[in-house]
Amino acid sequence: MIEAVGLGKTFDEFTAVYDLSLSVQAGELLALLGPNGAGKTTTVRMLGAILRPTTGHARVNGHDVVLEADKIRHSMGMLTEQPGLYLRMSGLEYLVFYGRLYGLSDDLIKKRAINLFERFNMPGAYTRRLGEYSKGMRQKVGLIRAMLHDPAVLLLDEPTSAMDPHSAKLVRDAIRELRDDKRTIILCTHNLPEAESLSDRIAIIKRGTIVAEGTAIELKQQLLGQPQIELQVDRYLNGEVEDLSDLVTVEWVGENTIRYRTPDPTVTNPQLVRHLTGLGLGVVSLYEVTQSLEDVYLHVVEETKDV
Amino acid sequence: MESGDSCCSPVSDSELIIMTAITTLLPRKNDWQMAFIVTRREVRDAFRDWRIIIPIFLLTLAFPALMNFTAGRMVGFVEEYGADIIANQLIPFLLLVVGFFPMSFSLVIALETFVGEKERKSLEPLLATPLTNMQLYMGKMMASLVPPLLASYAGMTVYLIALKLSVDWSPTWQLFVQTLLITTIQGFIMVAGAVIISSQTTSVRAANLLASFIIIPMALLIQFEAVAMFWGNHSGLWWLIFGLVLTALVLMRMGTAIFNREELLGRDIDQIRLGWMWQQFWTRFSGKSETGYPNPVAWYRQTFAILGQLRVPIVIMILALIGGAAAGVIVGRMYVLPAGFQAELRGDNIVRNLEQLEMLVGALPYVILAQNVRVLLLMALLGVFTFGVLSILIFMLPIGLIGYIAAQFALAGQNPYTFLLGAILPHAVIEIPALLIAAAAALRWHITVISPPPDRTLSEGFLIAAADFVRLLLGVAVPLLVISAFVEAYVTPQALLHMYGG
Incomplete structure (x- = not known):
């Protein structure tokens, strides 16, 4: 539904986006995460056919x-x-x-x-x-404006910013419904729990290009390694830890606590418990x-800081 | 696009620019429908803003009443001294002023609706809709014009009715139509100018500062109109109207070219980027690529490839050349030289005059070259500010002069072709192509402001066309002018002597 290959955008001497490739299937929600100035908005503007890419190409909804x-x-x-509302208009006039502009009849617009x-x-x-609207209400009107013509593709740039928790939840619920309704959505956000809870996949963009992509679980595994387990015992550990290295990868040892990684906790943990009990x-x-x-995000952002 | 790429394109940049200019100037029915949606909203919004409505209301009713009072007092005063003619000449000007004051609000509304919307971040949602750049431009243009125009017409109506009742004065139909047209076109010019300013700024404050580039010329224009009206030269006002229409069209064309999503969203900071500008210019001028600088042969190959893109400007310049020569001949027939001067055109006098030039011949090539280069630079510089109009006129001037002199030869009973063959042709075969190439490149550079290439931003297109001009000037025109200067200094006099039997 959304396909971008090698997308790039240069404003005179400034490169906002380069070699960005992504793919979002119909009914899928991709969260685009990244620090300020990473190129999220420029990417969305290119996909929304507002800005012309300098390099690469993209298709949205087959176009x-x-x-x-x-x-x-x-x-x-x-x-x-x-x-960006017109504050002298009423909500209905605005919509x-x-x-x-989308060719809808007045009756249909009012109904929707x-x-x-x-x-x-x-x-x-x-x-x-x-x-007279609060910030959150204005943001919701912006979202209603985006949904008014019942589009197959939605590009949402910070939809819950400036909203109180209750309003933000309503908007998130609406986005979830839209996703369940098989709409294709790209969601730019700084809100990591929101991205994790709403998205099918996450792409982290930094300095104009995607540096990590996958589901939240995949990203955690790819970037943070195997699951990390912490185990506490009832007395001081005195060298017993050395015997554990055959079973798990020990990362840190405290007075009565060890933290380790293992590729398959369901197998390893019972073995470890039996061993320690023994x-x-x-x-x-x-x-x-x-x-x-957040760990994934910080890991990626920090890792690529000096690249 | 590298110059090498464009040489193989079936349509040159210049042709594309002309085609784009023509097609984008012709809105379709759907464009009007979409534009009206925008206009309706903007006008409704403007009528809810008391800062716009109250002044317009006052200027529509209170100001005409004041002008009417002024006109009445003035008529009474001048009648005491039997100088009715002064009142008769000033009253039409007051009508123009009554129309202009509400119209001047179009500038305020335009700056507000274009750059104000950008500043309030309400423009981007509009740019995400199916509206085309042209539809949005038209909608906002109409929105900026409609309220002030209505106020203007209403103010003029109030003024005229009151004037009829108070001093029994009414304008001639010609004057009435001229005033309406001048007021309306001035509105178009101000709004079109405001769009250009708005697209180059990011805040209303910055736009207001730049608006003096519109206000000052408009103030000068009003003064000029005052002089024309006071002089009673109403038929001359048609020429003024013609000039204003052309200016409005050029500004609107420039506005439609600039008012696009790329320019509106790509410009976040008002900053002069000299480094980037130089880089763009130098890369194009030097032909530098990823592999490095080209060798002189490759550089010249690239330079000659630019000529292929200049077909339309070259045709325009050839037409200007022919037009200049024809105008020279026509003017020559209208303003004949006195008999004493005509005698100087005889062969023996020409030969005698040439002999006097012999002592200067050493410096002559340099003087000729300096003059030609100076003219080209002047043409390039003035053309930038006049969208190429002055560069065409300056190009026509020497050719017109030749046409004028040739006509004088004919009127003096001499053969003009002998003069042309002897005094012009030997060096002109080199000089005219050189001037033509440089002038065409300059014209292409100048019109990029009105119609930038579709795949580039305005600044990119401008810098690239400037680099192409300098490249052709230094690489082709100047070397040819050096040759032609020497030919003119050493060969042309000999040819002239030969033709006139010296």
Whole structure:
């Protein structure tokens, strides 16, 4: 549904994106993570046929981003980083204006707009001027604008930024519904738990190119290694650890705690417990150390810092 | 695009620019429909802004009343001294002023609607819609023009009705139509200028500062119109209107070329990037590629390939050449030299005058070369600010002069062809192609501002065309001009002597 190969964009002497390739299947949600200035917005703008790539090519919904830009803009909904509303208009007036640009009839626009306002927990607010809306409400209107023409592809740049937790949850739920509805979505975000909970796959972009890509689990395995386990025993460890090296890779040893990695905890952990019990050590606790997406992200960002 | 690539293209850059200019100037029905959606929203938004509505309202009703009062007092005053003619000449100007004041708001609205929207970040969502650049431009242009134009027309109507009732004055139809046209076209010029300014800035503040480039010429224009009206030269105003229409068209064409998604979103910082500019220029000028600098033969091969892209500018310049010569002949017939000067055109006098030049012949090639290069540089420089108009006119000037002199030869009973063969042809066969190539490259450079190449930003296109001009100037035109200068200094006089039997 979205296919980019070797995409690059240079603004005069500044290269914002280079050699970026990605693929998003129909109904899939790809989260694009990256630090500020990494090239996320430029990538989204190129995929949204707003900016022309300097190098490479991309197809969205079967259309070339350069040759069929108008078709892409018709079939795609975009939430920009800042909602950019016209504050003197009411919510409904605003959406009628945008709906007309997509060739929708006024009746259809009103029907959809009112439904979406209710869905985003803002019933009745569409008659009020947008200037009276809170930041979160404005962001939701931006999302409604992107969804109004029922697009097959959605490009969402920071959809929950500036939202209170309740509003953010509503938006996330809506995005989840859109994904379940087999829409193709690219989600740019700094919110790592949001990316992990919503996305099918994650791509980390840094300095204009993708430096890591995969599901959250794949990325953790690829970048952080085997699962890490921490085990606590009931007395001081005195050299018993050396005997464990045949079973696991010991990473750190404390007074009565060891942390190790193992490719298959379901097999290794019972063996290890039996071994320690045999040595007369009582196992107090055994748990897998949580490796968050944040660890992955920081690992990737730090690793490529000086590249 | 490297010059080598474009040599094989079936359509040259210049042809593409002309085709793009023509096609993008002709909106279709759907363009109007989409533009009206934008206009309707913008106008509605403007009418909700008291900062725009109150001044427009005051200028529509209060200002015409003030002007009416002024006109009434003035008529009464000058009648006391029997100088009715002064009032008759000033009242039409007041009509123009009444129309212009509300119209001047179009500049404020345009800056607000173009750069203001960019500053408030509401432009990007619009750019993500199916609107084309042209539709968006048209919509915003109409939105900037409609409220001030309506206010302007309303103000003029109020003024004229009141004037009719108070001092029984009404304009001639010609004056009325001229005032309406001048007011309307001035609005177009201000808005089109505002679009160009807006696309080059990132804030309303910066745009307001740059707006003086519009306000000052408009103020000068109003003064010029005041003089024309006071002089009573109303038929001359048609020429002014013609000039204004051309200016508006050029600015609008430039606006449609600049007002595109790339330019609007690609420019985040208002910064002069001299390093980048030099790099762009030098890379194009030197022909540098990933493999390094080309050798002189390859450089010349690339330079000659640029000529292939200059077909349309060369045709334009040839037409200007012919037009200049024809204009020279026509002017020559209209303004005949006095008999004493005509006598100087006889063969024996020419031979005598040539003999006097012999002592200067050593310095002559350098003087001729310096003059030709100076003219080319002047042409290039002035063309930048006039979208090539002055460069064409300057190119026509010497040819026009030759046409004029040839006509004088004919009127003096001499054979003009003898003069042309002896005094012009020997060096012109080298000089005219050299000037033609440089002038065509300069023209292509100048029109990139109005119509940049589709695959480049405005600044890139401008720098590349400038580099092409300098390349052809230094690589082709100047060497040819050196040769022609020596031919003109040493060969042409001999040919002239031969023709006139010296």
